[in-house]
Amino acid sequence: MNWLNNFLNSSIGKKFVMAITGSFLLIFLIIHLIGNITLFFGPDAFNGYVKTLDVIKPLIRVIELVLLAAFVFHIFNGFRLWLENKRARPVEYKINGSTENSSIFSRTMFISGSIIFIFLVLHLGTFFWRFNVHDPQQLADAHQYYDIVVGFFQIWWYVLLYIIAMILLGFHLNHGFQSAFQTFGLNSKKYTPLIKKLGTIYAIIMAVGFASMPIYFFLSGGVK
Amino acid sequence: METKILKLKLKIWRQKNANSVGSFVDYDVSVSPDASFLEMLDELNNKLESQGLEPVVFESDCREGICGTCGLVINGQPHGPIPRIATCQLHMRNFKDGDTIWIEPFRAKAFPVIKDLMVDRSGFDKILQAGGYISANVGGAQDANMIPIPKDVASEAFDAAACIGCGACVAACKNASAMLFVSAKISHLGLLPQGQPERYRRVDRMIKVMDELGFGSCTNTYACEAECPKGISVKFIARMNRDYIAAKLKSKTLEQV
Known part of the structure; x- marks a missing residue:
């Protein structure tokens, strides 16, 4: 498997890993957002959704493993690229003209990614951990999933971090969406402008969609 | 017509050699707005030489934007603030009286500074040597236009x-x-029938050398396209990605193509 090793460690191979894991995460976010929207329909809808996921647990576990692999490769590879790319320019420019030639979204992928990573750790620690490890049977019986989520959305700093992370997620996705197509070799004046617009629309929907929940429940005070 | 002379403050990167530490040195110049950027540096060097000081080393050759020899980072932008031109085509009328201009060399690990503003770009030659050519058979010359394109x-x-x-x-x-750069070279040969025999070997070998020379990885910011004096499109990078992935899939050997 020397050729595969060569490919994955080449400059284009590393881009390819970012694009393919990123694409998987793009799809995952759509499904995640659709599921979470049940929060707006009250405790029964949300608890019912979580219980449905419980019924198909073996399948969910497999998807979670793929998701874990995608996250690990995306994060590890992204960090490695950042480090190597820093080394490719040991002496920085005194005057940096990058605002003239590239978008802020493309230049801040490492920063936005890092803050999303911090959010991800906190997110898994709060919701994923409690739903899966913290005596799930007891939780399921009492239909408490909704209360846990809404409870966290009453904590001002949690909501604030959530919103900041979602804005940066929007930044990250706006560049990542079209970037994945470019890496796969899909760039043509015929469809690239459309891909860029779709990416921006996708990024806005994801950022606004995910941020709307903590904002709504924080402002409404968790009234059912 | 009366032309107003521009008074400018230049902050130029001076570095004795590859191993020494460089720094910015201030120079005050008065220059005609009709002068080109390189002519302004020529005038500065004449003045420095007449004072017995070391002139600023910078590269140039054709001075008509076709050879690719000149290249300075002017106020943070390669080839200066005007798009689609090389440094030699930049004129002083694009600057205002009293401006401060920062002049730096191209900065990259793979482009080490030789002296002042001159960098070693032989890495590009090494990449071309790895595959930037086509095979031409010996024998009688073919008729022109024999291969339909x-x-x-x-x-x-x-x-x-x-x-x-x-x-x-x-x-x-x-x-x-x-x-x-690499994608432009790969594409201009790979698009044509004459470049087909080496198409996949070419992309594989050129990228291997590019990686070994310490150039970074593309993160699709497209700053290159915006600053390219010839407006080379990033669609060629996409095309190169496609050819590289295809090269890896098509190759029948387990090592390089």
């Missing part, structure tokens, strides 16, 4: 071939990646 393909190959290899893409890229 559609107009759109010829035009696209020509767009890629417009690359003058100046290195502004590397200088502009926040990762000091050479992918715009």
